[in-house]
Amino acid sequence: MSRESKQHKNDPQYKEAKNQGYRARSAFKLFEIQRRFNLFKRAFYILDIGSAPGSWLQVSKKMAEENLEKYNDSYYHRDHYKILGIDTKKISPIEHVETIKMDITDPSSKQVILKHFNGKKLDLILSDASINKSGNKFSDQARQVHLCEKILAFSELLKENGTMLIKVFQGADFDKFFHRMKRRFFTVRSYKPQASNKKSNEIYLIGLKKR
Ligand SMILES: C[S@@+](CC[C@H](N)C(=O)[O-])C[C@H]1O[C@@H](n2cnc3c(N)ncnc32)[C@H](O)[C@@H]1O
Secondary structure, eight states, rough: OHHHHHHHOOOOOOOOHTTTTTTSHHHHHHHHHHHHHOTTTOOEEEESSSOOOOOOHHHHHHHHHHHHHHSSSSSSOOOEEEEEEEEOOOOOOOOOOOEHHHHHHHOTTHHHHHHHHHHEEHHHHHHHHOOOOOOOHHHHHHHHHHHHHHHHHHHEEEEEEEEEEEEOSSTTTTHHHHHHHHHHEEEEEEOOOOTSSSSSSSSEEEEEEEO
């Protein structure tokens, strides 16, 4: 086992995630973001990009199941949920959640997603997708922003007022990307969860109310 992987496995948050049945400590980041921004409010159709090993899918399923009970009114209710996870890596099955092994930048991905949701608009898009880091902060940041730009294009699949969460890296191109997001959402917030490694330059952008 590599030193990095040993450190990871000894991490108290990783152990806590495992104790609670989550596949990764990232689950805690999403719970924190949820507490702050209530992303999952009335979210039944959810797309999760960069989902392996699957802890955000587990959280999404929990929240969507709670929503079926919670929002059982005439305003905006669906009697079922649909969650799709996409990753270049294989994701072990999660009951009632669909996963596809695919690169989100593949030109066919939009059609695949549309087909899965029967052409219906989505309530929420999550992306925790990260490039494979080379160690060069400058080029890694630029590559991550480039990936985020491709992912942002999927916001067209959201319903009006839909929500999007994207992981970005702080650095030179961050402001430019923030403004791109502002063009698509009425409100954009940035947030670094406590559960995110302090040394990492990752930060999350939350797009609320799609234009
Ligand atoms: C930090 S992990 C996601 C962890 C996940 N949110 C969880 O809670 O289990 C980032 C993932 O992004 C995926 N990824 C990176 N680029 C991608 C791409 N172009 N298409 C699909 N997945 C991608 C990686 O394979 C990796 O599994």
